[in-house]
Amino acid sequence: MIGKGEGVWSWVHIEDAAAATVAALECAPGAYNVVDSDPTPHHICLPAFARAVGAAEPPRLTKQQALDSFGADQVYYATRLRGASNGKAMRELHFEPRPLEWLQPPRK
């Protein structure tokens, strides 16, 4: 865990990504966000992932500690990342992504 972990992560289950790709054979040309419906702050999805795989609670680092140990990209991922909206894919690819499996129960 880095800083406040406020970076927002858009995930997609590999099977849902494959389903959207099949649908993309017959959609209108253009760009589509193939992401889940509930992009999740890193401070929520990282501990949820750790719990889901039976790992210990992730250790906490300040941004400076993480910068020194892991570099600027990792700090960006944890604290700056922005989620994407999947409305277009849901409308036009009939995309129905599952809720992030590690969140039990789903947040919404």
Added chain:
Amino acid sequence: MRVILAGPTGAIGRPLIRQLKDAGHAVFGLARSPESARALSDAGAGAVTADVLNAAAVRAAIARIRPDAVINELTALPAHYTEAEMTAAAPRDHKVRTEGNANLLAAISEGGVRRYILQSSGFWYAPGAGLADESEQFAFNATPGIAAGTRTYAELESSASGTPGIEFVALRYGFFYGPGTWYCSEGDMGD
């Protein structure tokens, strides 16, 4: 439809081949090695031997299969996610994506393929309020490794959308998780 899949042995390859077949499509994977070709046959796909870095081989493969669509899921990401392996893999990943994209686009134009579907990123949008839709820019001013990645995706999309005569679809995927990805209990992050 007849579909060529470039990058058929990556994380999305296996489920994608299965789902394409279930939907009634004929799937052909571009295989660099005999081992990949065997893996494709095991997965029920046709295999076309071609290194995506070899423009003539890609052209010949597309001329032979005459696909309706080409799906580009090419990456050269490491099986293990560590800072060192990511750094070591980055030059080849960039080369495979950019040269593979260029070679596929040239062959598609020449071969009269109707549709091109490209893997792009849905997790590298520029900072801003709320969730980003498809009209927003990538985070070109992010930290160096991420900024370089955003430039690569932008270049790939721009080359494809600038190719006349094809229907281009960019799929900006989120972070993959689930079987065969870094994010599953047997995967690298799970480890």
